[in-house]
Amino acid sequence: MKTFYTIDRYFFVITLALLFVITNPAYSAAETCVSYDYNKPTIAAGFWHTVGLKEDGTVLAVGDNRWGQLNVSSWTGIKAVAAGRGHTVGLKEDGTVIAVGDNYYGQSNISNWTGITSIAANWNHTVGLKVDGTVVAVGENQFGELNVSSWRGIKAIAAGVWHTIGVKEDGTVVAVGYHYDGQLNVSDWSGIKAIAAGIGHTVGLKEDGTVVAVGSYQYIGRLNVSSWSGIKAITAGQYFTDGLKEDGTVAHDGWSRYFSVSNWTGITAIAAGAWHVVGLKEDGTVVAVGQSPLGAVDVWGWTDIRQPCVAPETPSEVTQVIDNMLASGQIVDSGIASALIASLDNAQRNLETSPVSAKNMIEATINKV
Numbered sequence: 511m512k513t514f515y516t517i518d519r520y521f522f523v524i525t526l527a528l529l530f531v532i533t534n535p536a537y538s539a540a541e542t543c544v545s546y547d548y549n550k551p552t553i554a555a556g557f558w559h560t561v562g563l564k565e566d567g568t569v570l571a572v573g574d575n576r577w578g579q580l581n582v583s584s585w586t587g588i589k590a591v592a593a594g595r596g597h598t599v600g601l602k603e604d605g606t607v608i609a610v611g612d613n614y615y616g617q618s619n620i621s622n623w624t625g626i627t628s629i630a631a632n633w634n635h636t637v638g639l640k641v642d643g644t645v646v647a648v649g650e651n652q653f654g655e656l657n658v659s660s661w662r663g664i665k666a667i668a669a670g671v672w673h674t675i676g677v678k679e680d681g682t683v684v685a686v687g688y689h690y691d692g693q694l695n696v697s698d699w700s701g702i703k704a705i706a707a708g709i710g711h712t713v714g715l716k717e718d719g720t721v722v723a724v725g726s727y728q729y730i731g732r733l734n735v736s737s738w739s740g741i742k743a744i745t746a747g748q749y750f751t752d753g754l755k756e757d758g759t760v761a762h763d764g765w766s767r768y769f770s771v772s773n774w775t776g777i778t779a780i781a782a783g784a785w786h787v788v789g790l791k792e793d794g795t796v797v798a799v800g801q802s803p804l805g806a807v808d809v810w811g812w813t814d815i816r817q818p819c820v821a822p823e824t825p826s827e828v829t830q831v832i833d834n835m836l837a838s839g840q841i842v843d844s845g846i847a848s849a850l851i852a853s854l855d856n857a858q859r860n861l862e863t864s865p866v867s868a869k870n871m872i873e874a875t876i877n878k879v
Contacts, residue, residue, distance in 0.1 A: 545820040546779065548704055548743050549590075549628040549639070549666055550601070552816040553790050555783030556593030557633075558804045562796060562815045563591050569600060570815075573806035579611030592631040593783070594649075594669075599636055601629045607638060617649030632669035632707070639667045645676060655687035670707030671748065677702050683714060691726035706746035706782075713751050715744045721753055734763045747782035747800075754780045760789065769799035779818055790815055 552563040559573030559580060567587050571580040577596035585608060590601040596612030605625050609618035615634045623646060628639040635649030635656060643663045647656040653672045661684060666677035673687030673694060681701045685694040691710035699722060704715040711725030711733060721735040721744060735751060738761050743754040750764030752771065760771040760780060771787060774797060779790040786800025786807050794815045798807035836844065 546743065546818045547820045548779070548818060550818055551590055551592065551779065551781060552818050553779055553781045553788050553796065554591045554593040554598075554631075555781040555786060555788050555798075555806070556598065556631075557595040557784040558786075558802070558806045559593060559598070560781075560783065560786070560788050560796075560798060560806050560809055561591045561593050561598055562790075562809065562812055563588055563600075565794070565814045565816050567603070569598075570812060571598060572808045573802070574804040577612035581610045590629055592629045592636070592669075594631040594636065595633045595784075597631065597636070599629050599631050601626055605641070609636065615650040619648045628667055630667045630669040630674075633671040635669060635674070637667050637669050637674055639664055639676075643679070645674075647674060653688040657686045666704055668705040668707045668712075668746075670712065670746075671709040673707060673712070675705045675707050675712055677705055677714075681717065685712065693725035695724045704744060706744045706751070708746040708751070708782075709748040711746065711751070713744050713746050715741055715753075719756070721751075723751060735761075743780060745780045745782040745787065747787065748784045750782065750787075752780055752782055752787055754778075758792070760787075762787075768801040771799060790817070792817075 554561040556579065559571060562570045564570065569582040569585045569588055569591060571582050579596050579598045582598055585600055587603045588600040589603050592599040594617060597609055597618050598611050599607060599609045601607055607620040607623045607626055607629060609620050611618060613619065617634050617636050620636060623638050625641045626638040627641050630637040635647060637645060637647045639645055645658040645661045645664050645667060647658050649656065655672050655674045658674055661676050663679045664676040665679050668675045670693065673685060676684045678684065683696040683699045683702050683705065685696050693710055693712045696712060699714050701717045702714040703717050706713045711723055713721060713723045713735065715721055719739055719741050721738045721741055723733040723735050725733060738753050740756045741753040742756050745752050750762065750766060753761040754777055755761060758776045760774045760777055762771050774789055776792045777789040778792055781788045783806060786798055786802055788796060788798040788809065790796055794813055796809040796812045796815055798809045800807055
């Protein structure tokens with residue numbers, strides 16, 4: 511049996527596999543997001559500014575720029591973003607962190623952080639979750655919101671205005687900081703998978719899709735979430751709470767003088783600022799509503815914002831396609847088949863979070879053959 515094929519033949523096989531990966535509905539950007547990693551947010555809302563992470567790892571920002579918090583145009587290789595009152599934070603692919611904007615309290619002093627898997631920011635402090643389950647924090651510490659050095663086994667973090675919350679691997683919750691409104695009363699919570707925090711309240715998303723909340727009822731509600739179900743993500747503004755439902759709509763409770771999210775559909779991620787809320791749509795565009803004297807909701811032109819997808823752990827369909835080609839004789843060299851599988855699997859995984867990276871990886875594969 512012949513084991514030699516021309517470059518044109520290899521090019522044909524790779525291109526065929528590439529077309530399968532990109533055109534098969536199972537691998538479209540929206541369809542592959544069967545689950546989401548909200549510990550790596552791709553949209554963030556600060557006090558009066560909004561941040562979006564693009565597919566190619568660059569970052570957009572609009573709104574208040576009094577402290578330079580919008581100066582992110584040079585950022586590359588970013589995989590998650592967070593925003594405080596006057597600063598913006600980016601988590602890089604290598605686990606380091608970058609920040610711009612206000613640094614009066616040291617909230618942007620993160621240049622020495624490494625091994626970070628998740629970031630959170632609010633008002634004047636920044637929090638980072640490390641790969642070993644410990645937590646680091648910098649910035650204002652007026653109420654002890656930075657006192658997280660003893661935390662262990664943490665899987666998710668959130669930053670309120672003056673308090674910090676952590677979800678442990680066992681689904682219980684720890685909290686430090688300002689407690690005047692009872693926002694730290696989380697010691698009896700269990701089965702929690704995600705958290706959010708405002709100025710005087712804390713919200714927890716349970717594994718069963720229901721929501722719990724503690725703190726102040728000031729400004730009408732924001733804790734009236736006990737009837738919510740089918741929730742897959744939560745966010746908290748200063749005086750309101752929003753929940754992203756499995757059907758792509760958004761539930762809201764609390765302050766809503768300047769906005770409504772009741773007509774939103776096709777939403778895949780949400781982020782709340784002090785007075786506005788932002789939604790990422792399935793097509794990579796963004797919607798925003800709320801009080802915006804400095805343009806924080808001016809996101810109407812944004813496109814190609816990255817989805818916070820989790821890559822599926824099921825066996826690769828690319829592998830199945832190449833294996834079938836090998837079995838049918840379309841590919842007769844097992845070494846070439848293995849190389850194609852490895853390259854296209856990497857491309858497929860990148861496709862789920864960054865189609866641009868996937869395309870570049872395929873082109874590189876073609877060039878090597």
